[in-house]
Every structure is written in C-alpha cells, then in structure tokens.
Amino acid sequence: MMMRNFRKTICIIIVFLMILHILPVTASSERDDASKTYLKVGVTAALVVGAVVAIRSTVVNSKAGRHYQQGDLYAAEGRWDLAVQSYTEALRIKPKYKDVAVKLETAKLQAEKMFLQKGDDARRQEKLEEAEQFYQQALGYVPTSTQTRKKLADLSQELVAVYYRRGLSYETVNRWDEALSEYEKAYLLDPHYLEVATRYQMARTRVKGNLPLKTVLFFINKTSTPGVEEHLARELQTQMGVQARGAYVMLDYGKVGTILTEQAEALSKTLDQALAMDIGRLLGVDEVIIGEFSSIETKNRIKIKVSAQVLKVPSGQISKEVKPFSYTFSKKVDSSNWWLEIPQLAEDLAKRINK
The missing domain is CATH 3.40.50.10610 (ABC-type transport auxiliary lipoprotein component)
Incomplete structure (x- = not known):
C-alpha cells in the first residue's frame, strides 16, 4: 500500500513538471503578459510544496509501518515488552495509525501477565528481590492493576524479614555500612516495624559520622x-x-x-x-x-x-x-x-x- 502511494506521488510530480515545461513556450509568445509569469511561479511553488508534503507523508508512513510490523513480530514471539516498545513508537510517529492503539493496550496487558509469571516463578525459587523487580515491571505496564499491587504488598513483608536478617548479620561483625543499607531497605518497606526502625536509626548513628x-x-x-x-x-x-x-x-x-x-x-x-x-x-x-x-x-x-x-x-x-x-x-x-x-x-x- 505504501509503495503504491509512493508511485502515485511520483507520477503526480512528473505530470506537473511536464506542465511546467510547456509554460515557458506559452509565455514566450506573450512576454508582455505578466500574469503568465505569475502563473508559472505559482505552479512551481505549488509543485514544490506538494512534493515536500507527499514525500514527508510517505516517509512517516514508512517508518511507522516498520515499527508496526516489528511489533506484530514481537507479539507473535510472545516478547510483549518489545512489542509495547514498537507499537508505542509507531503511535508516536503516526498518532492516527489504524489499530495501533488497540494493539498497544493488548500488548501492555500481555506484558503485565508475562512479568507477573516471571515474578511468581522467582518467588517460588525464593529469589525475592528478582520477584520484586518483575512485579515492578508488571506494574509499569498496568499501573492500576490491583493484582500486581497485592503481590507487591505481600512480597514486601517477606523482603522486610530478609533485609532485617542481613542487617543483623552485618551488624554482628561491625560492617555498619552494609548493615545500614539493609536496614534502610527494610525500613522503607515498613517504617512502622519497631525493631527495624530502631536498628536502622542505630546504624545511621554509626555510619553518619558517629x-x-x-x-x-x-x-x-x-x-x-x-x-x-x-x-x-x-x-x-x-x-x-x-x-x-x-x-x-x-x-x-x-x-x-x-x-x-x-x-x-x-x-x-x-x-x-x-x-x-x-x-x-x-x-x-x-x-x-x-x-x-x-x-x-x-x-x-x-x-x-x-x-x-x-x-x-x-x-x-x-x-x-x-x-x-x-x-x-x-x-x-x-x-x-x-x-x-x-x-x-x-x-x-x-x-x-x-x-
């Protein structure tokens, strides 16, 4: 379709150029007629503007089309995060591109589902920090997802315990910088956890210049x-x-x-x-x-x-x-x-x- 449009544009330009070539002959027989000259200038300007617009439209359609097709390929392969990127770029280049908005929303939902599955798999393997990263990525595609937010909330309680235990292990060997880092992560997840808050504050006094x-x-x-x-x-x-x-x-x-x-x-x-x-x-x-x-x-x-x-x-x-x-x-x-x-x-x- 885009190639046919491009050929059509070229044909129109050629026709106008032929007309432009004939104009000087007509104008030479009546050199005193200034209106002929103005006509020539006007047609020339119209040709230039039309050609620029046509070429630009063809280029835009071509670039958007490439991203659109790439998005379809990624979607077929189940690489939904990359499909989202391609559809987003196609929509940015050509906001009124047919079907792209619908495909983009579908790809986002599938990307959320994909990262939720990865997060669940990591959690079963007790790779809690990896699971959190996957859940955060899922939330990035569908920020209003209550399912993803619940998974993050449940996981945060497990992470608090992990960070707290790490902090204690560093504290016992006087590695206060590492202890502070772990306590801080636990504190940011649950500032109301009394023991975590206490250890975090004590570690800060050790690290931040006594x-x-x-x-x-x-x-x-x-x-x-x-x-x-x-x-x-x-x-x-x-x-x-x-x-x-x-x-x-x-x-x-x-x-x-x-x-x-x-x-x-x-x-x-x-x-x-x-x-x-x-x-x-x-x-x-x-x-x-x-x-x-x-x-x-x-x-x-x-x-x-x-x-x-x-x-x-x-x-x-x-x-x-x-x-x-x-x-x-x-x-x-x-x-x-x-x-x-x-x-x-x-x-x-x-x-x-x-x-």
Missing part, C-alpha cells in the same frame, strides 16, 4: 489531665527529629514505650534520673530527654509551666537544661481542651532544647 542517638523518655505530669505526658513525649520526639538537621538521630518512640512498659516497674518505682539512666542503657542511646509540666490557671488564658533536661548516658551528666518557662495557649483553649495544642508546645520546647 551522630549521637537521642530519645525522649518521659515527662512527669503535675496537672489534673491524665495521659497528656505521653502525648507531649511523642510530639516532642517528632519535633526533635524534624529539627535535627543532621546533628543527631532520634530513636523511635515506640521502642521507648515498649521498654518503659516492660522494665520501668522492675527498675524503679519513680520517674527520675536513675530510671532514665537505666532505660537509656537498655535502649543503647547516647542521650535521653526527660521533663515535667504543670498547669497555671488564669482568668482569660490557660498557661502551662514546662521544664526539661537532656542527660548523657550512662554518666547522667546534664548536657542541656531548659529552665521552667510558661507557655500560653490561644484564647479559644480552655481547661477542658488545652491538651489539643500540645504539638505547638512540643515545637517550642524542641527549639529551646536545640538552641
């Missing part, structure tokens, strides 16, 4: 609203992490909560510096943050008095002390809901600690 590892332990609540102390500790932990700017690393507070629940009563009956040192050693951190707060009732505004200390582990030396200061809440806050503004208080306190 950065100090810190954590918020507890606040003594001297107000009449129970439970706010843990809320403040968690929010301060978050704000300290936000404001770290590469100067230190914060241990995940979930690990702290677990240790406090399991060990606090056995170690000490009161929340004090001695308990802070014991918990700090168990956590393996360099510094711990403790504090206390009490409320101040006023006529128009709610205020809270807060203090904090940063203690070195295991010496108990105070490396930073925030003297008691008053924090005033907004006017809309009253004695029943002042704890809702704890995040803002934590941000202010973190700035004072890092000052």
Whole structure:
C-alpha cells in the first residue's frame, strides 16, 4: 500500500513538471503578459510544496509501518515488552495509525501477565528481590492493576524479614555500612516495624559520622489531665527529629514505650534520673530527654509551666537544661481542651532544647 502511494506521488510530480515545461513556450509568445509569469511561479511553488508534503507523508508512513510490523513480530514471539516498545513508537510517529492503539493496550496487558509469571516463578525459587523487580515491571505496564499491587504488598513483608536478617548479620561483625543499607531497605518497606526502625536509626548513628542517638523518655505530669505526658513525649520526639538537621538521630518512640512498659516497674518505682539512666542503657542511646509540666490557671488564658533536661548516658551528666518557662495557649483553649495544642508546645520546647 505504501509503495503504491509512493508511485502515485511520483507520477503526480512528473505530470506537473511536464506542465511546467510547456509554460515557458506559452509565455514566450506573450512576454508582455505578466500574469503568465505569475502563473508559472505559482505552479512551481505549488509543485514544490506538494512534493515536500507527499514525500514527508510517505516517509512517516514508512517508518511507522516498520515499527508496526516489528511489533506484530514481537507479539507473535510472545516478547510483549518489545512489542509495547514498537507499537508505542509507531503511535508516536503516526498518532492516527489504524489499530495501533488497540494493539498497544493488548500488548501492555500481555506484558503485565508475562512479568507477573516471571515474578511468581522467582518467588517460588525464593529469589525475592528478582520477584520484586518483575512485579515492578508488571506494574509499569498496568499501573492500576490491583493484582500486581497485592503481590507487591505481600512480597514486601517477606523482603522486610530478609533485609532485617542481613542487617543483623552485618551488624554482628561491625560492617555498619552494609548493615545500614539493609536496614534502610527494610525500613522503607515498613517504617512502622519497631525493631527495624530502631536498628536502622542505630546504624545511621554509626555510619553518619558517629551522630549521637537521642530519645525522649518521659515527662512527669503535675496537672489534673491524665495521659497528656505521653502525648507531649511523642510530639516532642517528632519535633526533635524534624529539627535535627543532621546533628543527631532520634530513636523511635515506640521502642521507648515498649521498654518503659516492660522494665520501668522492675527498675524503679519513680520517674527520675536513675530510671532514665537505666532505660537509656537498655535502649543503647547516647542521650535521653526527660521533663515535667504543670498547669497555671488564669482568668482569660490557660498557661502551662514546662521544664526539661537532656542527660548523657550512662554518666547522667546534664548536657542541656531548659529552665521552667510558661507557655500560653490561644484564647479559644480552655481547661477542658488545652491538651489539643500540645504539638505547638512540643515545637517550642524542641527549639529551646536545640538552641
């Protein structure tokens, strides 16, 4: 079909050239007639433009056709990823190419199916990282595929365990760079896995220039609203992490909560510096943050008095002390809901600690 179109284009050009050849004879008999000259120029221009358009159309059709045919060959061989590439290129060259869009979508679905099968095979052979790569490739062809996303989600839990075990093996022989790499991969897959988060943060402190590892332990609540102390500790932990700017690393507070629940009563009956040192050693951190707060009732505004200390582990030396200061809440806050503004208080306190 394309060859016939090309021959037709050549024939049209030849006919126009013949007409152009006759024009000078006619024009020579009436040289004073300027309109004949204009006609000659116009026909010549039309010929040139027509020839360029025709040749360009022929070239485009030829290139698109080659990719289209190559796509068909790849599809027949079951090489669906290459078929997708060829059909995509054909469609790029000639967006209105008949049937290409339909074949491209079919090829994408088949490519997804092909890579899912490869992923399943790799998973059965316990080549989990290869399986993940295949599943990711499958998702690239059909991003909305719920089947592929489910396979990736299921596989990620297995990979977390693999990366975590590798990290531990590197850690035991003090190969902290490799340990950090493995822990980081596990952490990115499941940042809520407490033990992974803890190991990842500890490895970072070893590798990133021996950065100090810190954590918020507890606040003594001297107000009449129970439970706010843990809320403040968690929010301060978050704000300290936000404001770290590469100067230190914060241990995940979930690990702290677990240790406090399991060990606090056995170690000490009161929340004090001695308990802070014991918990700090168990956590393996360099510094711990403790504090206390009490409320101040006023006529128009709610205020809270807060203090904090940063203690070195295991010496108990105070490396930073925030003297008691008053924090005033907004006017809309009253004695029943002042704890809702704890995040803002934590941000202010973190700035004072890092000052």
